[in-house]
Amino acid sequence: MNYQFDWDLVLHGEYAEWIVDGLIVTLKISAISIVLSMLLGTIIAVFRMTKVKPLVWFSAAFTEFFRNTPLLVQIFFWYFGSSTILPKFVNQWLAHHDFEFAAGTIALTVYTAAFIAEEIRSGIFSIPKTQLEASRAVGLSFTQAYVYVILPQAFRIIIPPLISQSLNLIKNSSLVMTIGVADLTYMARQIESYTFHGFEAFTVATVIYLCISLLVSLIITQYNKHFLRKIVY
Amino acid sequence: MAVIEVRNLNKWYGDFHVLQNIDETVEKGEVLVICGPSGSGKSTFIRCINRLEEFQKGSVHFCGKDIHARDVDVNSLRAEIGIVFQQFNLYPHLTVLKNVILAPTKVRKTPKGEAEDLALMLLERVGIQNQAHKYPAELSGGQQQRVAIARALAMRPQVMLFDEPTSALDPEMINEVLNVMKDLAREGMTMLCVTHEMGFAREVADRVIFMDGGQKIEEAPPHEFFSNPKSERTQLFLKEIL
Numbered sequence: 001m002n003y004q005f006d007w008d009l010v011l012h013g014e015y016a017e018w019i020v021d022g023l024i025v026t027l028k029i030s031a032i033s034i035v036l037s038m039l040l041g042t043i044i045a046v047f048r049m050t051k052v053k054p055l056v057w058f059s060a061a062f063t064e065f066f067r068n069t070p071l072l073v074q075i076f077f078w079y080f081g082s083s084t085i086l087p088k089f090v091n092q093w094l095a096h097h098d099f100e101f102a103a104g105t106i107a108l109t110v111y112t113a114a115f116i117a118e119e120i121r122s123g124i125f126s127i128p129k130t131q132l133e134a135s136r137a138v139g140l141s142f143t144q145a146y147v148y149v150i151l152p153q154a155f156r157i158i159i160p161p162l163i164s165q166s167l168n169l170i171k172n173s174s175l176v177m178t179i180g181v182a183d184l185t186y187m188a189r190q191i192e193s194y195t196f197h198g199f200e201a202f203t204v205a206t207v208i209y210l211c212i213s214l215l216v217s218l219i220i221t222q223y224n225k226h227f228l229r230k231i232v233y
Numbered sequence: 234m235a236v237i238e239v240r241n242l243n244k245w246y247g248d249f250h251v252l253q254n255i256d257e258t259v260e261k262g263e264v265l266v267i268c269g270p271s272g273s274g275k276s277t278f279i280r281c282i283n284r285l286e287e288f289q290k291g292s293v294h295f296c297g298k299d300i301h302a303r304d305v306d307v308n309s310l311r312a313e314i315g316i317v318f319q320q321f322n323l324y325p326h327l328t329v330l331k332n333v334i335l336a337p338t339k340v341r342k343t344p345k346g347e348a349e350d351l352a353l354m355l356l357e358r359v360g361i362q363n364q365a366h367k368y369p370a371e372l373s374g375g376q377q378q379r380v381a382i383a384r385a386l387a388m389r390p391q392v393m394l395f396d397e398p399t400s401a402l403d404p405e406m407i408n409e410v411l412n413v414m415k416d417l418a419r420e421g422m423t424m425l426c427v428t429h430e431m432g433f434a435r436e437v438a439d440r441v442i443f444m445d446g447g448q449k450i451e452e453a454p455p456h457e458f459f460s461n462p463k464s465e466r467t468q469l470f471l472k473e474i475l
């Protein structure tokens with residue numbers, strides 16, 4: 001074997017900058033998608049709890065559809081297909097901005113939201129029905145009851161699954177390189193094709209993914225421990 | 234004008250006729266005690282008044298207005314009708330103070346400071362002003378139920394409904410809750426109380442009604458109700474619980 005390891009190549013200089021650039025894109029797309037998918041997932045979950053049939057059906061179809069089709073196909077769908085279904089002004093706006101990044105964000109958000117919606121729904125089910133009743137009985141609307149009483153309790157219960165959904169999203173974000181988003185994986189691949197030092201490049205990328213994941217779980221666990229008290233009924 | 238007027242109220246769960254031809258009028262400042270065996274429809278009856286339960290036949294008027302009228306908003310209706318449940322049902326993720334100010338600030342849009350002043354006054358009135366910043370789980374059952382009463386009062390309701398407010402409590406805590414309820418009654422609050430605390434009924438009720446099998450079997454002022462019950466079923470029931 002005459003492969004010469006060259007760690008310096010990826011740890012210093014121009015290629016290291018590529019890695020950093022890629023890391024920033026990965027962090028950005030992950031952070032934006034996590035926040036958006038929590039919001040969307042919450043809305044989808046609450047739709048399912050209403051007595052409004054069309055909302056219930058929409059929410060059920062949404063979760064089934066996006067959870068049961070491959071993420072890569074969904075990414076291609078938003079990338080190649082979105083111009084057909086999105087309104088014209090959105091397309092125009094996208095064309096002048098980072099279209100790849102937007103398509104990737106939408107794909108990750110929608111896909112993860114479907115999973116998060118199911119977690120939130122199971123959280124909601126674990127809260128005694130009397131909580132909703134007590135909220136509605138003082139005059140809170142359905143939405144107010146969910147915003148101030150039901151969801152805050154549901155979220156405390158489902159912190160662990162939400163962590164794992166967030167970590168999945170960070171890992172899944174590596175797939176957006178397929179539509180040309182210059183994320184960490186994309187940059188590692190670039191370094192490989194310029195230098196043929198793929199081993200070093202992907203080792204560094206792997207270690208970085210691992211560190212992000214560990215850091216995110218640590219932060220959420222600490223937050224959970226210090227800021228959220230256990231709920232006793 | 235009567236605060237609550239129930240006319241020919243009928244409700245079914247499938248084939249089961251849970252409320253049968255109930256008529257009842259509660260005037261301002263009146264205290265009505267409802268008793269009866271388990272499953273007789275007491276909870277269902279008072280929950281029809283704030284539309285926590287819907288019914289198929291008859292009508293309920295609140296301050297002269299049909300609660301099912303098109304222009305009656307269910308949330309505004311409920312804001313005027315306080316209810317206290319057997320199991321307290323406080324919001325476990327909020328402090329006592331926040332439990333009390335939630336509805337006033339969100340439903341009535343009362344400014345936070347004003348809502349807190351009122352909340353602290355109410356908490357003082359039910360004897361737990363020192364616990365305002367604790368969480369419900371840190372309080373005893375009796376204290377939790379008093380918070381629940383303060384929470385309902387914070388909306389300044391026209392009438393208070395109580396659904397067996399003391400039956401989930403340890404015996405030594407029952408009186409602290411009953412005392413709060415007696416004070417309320419004496420201050421002129423209109424109250425409908427499902428309870429088997431006959432001492433409470435004797436002391437503050439204007440009328441006691443006895444329900445069985447979804448029907449109102451008997452209705453009388455307390456002294457008459459206890460000393461001279463007309464129906465046999467009432468006599469049997471009273472024998473069992475006294």
Ligand SMILES: Nc1ncnc2c1ncn2[C@@H]1O[C@H](COP(=O)(O)OP(=O)(O)OP(=O)(O)O)[C@@H](O)[C@H]1O
Pocket residue numbers: 246249251269270271272273274275276277278
């Ligand atoms: N959602 C429901 N579906 C079917 N039947 C019901 C439902 N809720 C209550 N019931 C029945 O209606 C009857 C009256 O119930 P309700 O809770 O009003 O009785 P209650 O007098 O309050 O009794 P308790 O003293 O046990 O609280 C009971 O037989 C109960 O089983």
Ligand SMILES: [Mg+2]
Pocket residue numbers: 275276277396397
């Ligand atoms: Mg009951």
